[in-house]
Amino acid sequence: xxxxxxxxxxxxxxxxxxxxxxxxxxxxxxxxxxxxxxxxxxxxxxxxxxxxxxxxxxxxxxxxxxxxxxxxxxxxxxxxxxxxxxxxxxxxxxxxxxxxxxxxxxxxxxxxxxxxxxxxxxxx
Numbered sequence: 199x200x201x202x203x204x205x206x207x208x209x210x211x212x213x214x215x216x217x218x219x220x221x222x223x224x225x226x227x228x229x230x231x232x233x234x235x236x237x238x239x240x241x242x243x244x245x246x247x248x249x250x251x252x253x254x255x256x257x258x259x260x261x262x263x264x265x266x267x268x269x270x271x272x273x274x275x276x277x278x279x280x281x282x283x284x285x286x287x288x289x290x291x292x293x294x295x296x297x298x299x300x301x302x303x304x305x306x307x308x309x310x311x312x313x314x315x316x317x318x319x320x321x322x
Contacts, residue, residue, distance in 0.1 A: 199223040206252035206262050214238045214245070223256075231257055232276045240284065250277060 201221055202212045218237040220226050226234055231253035238245050248262065250273055255262035 201226065204256040205259065206255045211245075211249055211252065214241070214243050214249075217241060226253065227257060232273055232280065235273075235277060236280045239281065247274065247277075250274070 199222065201207055201215050201223070202209070204223060204226070207215070215221070215226070215234065215238070218234070218241050220229060220234055220237070229237070231250060234253050235245060235250045238249070247270075251262040251265050251270060254265045254269065254273060258265065
């Protein structure tokens with residue numbers, strides 16, 4: 199069965215699933231709701247938890263609202279664990295503590311910068 203024919207899967211969700219290689223009900227079953235959701239997140243899309251519940255509902259053959267609360271909590275915990283293991287986004291450095299250098303004059307709390315070592319940073 200095509201992804202677009204599954205209950206709870208609208209056009210946008212189906213497009214996301216296709217873009218991560220999940221094109222049929224069999225593909226979705228093999229991946230499972232949590233893995234499918236994480237593939238979509240890793241692809242750079244920003245799905246809400248409703249998509250996670252919709253995927254589970256599609257696999258169970260029920261409306262997403264009918265997915266039991268215990269199962270929802272279990273899936274959310276799995277998503278949080280998987281998300282914590284993701285590498286930082288490409289092109290952006292990993293978050294690190296922010297430090298500043300304080301001014302040398304008393305009462306001067308603005309950060310100071312030394313541009314003398316940078317190319318074009320001084321005139322001779």
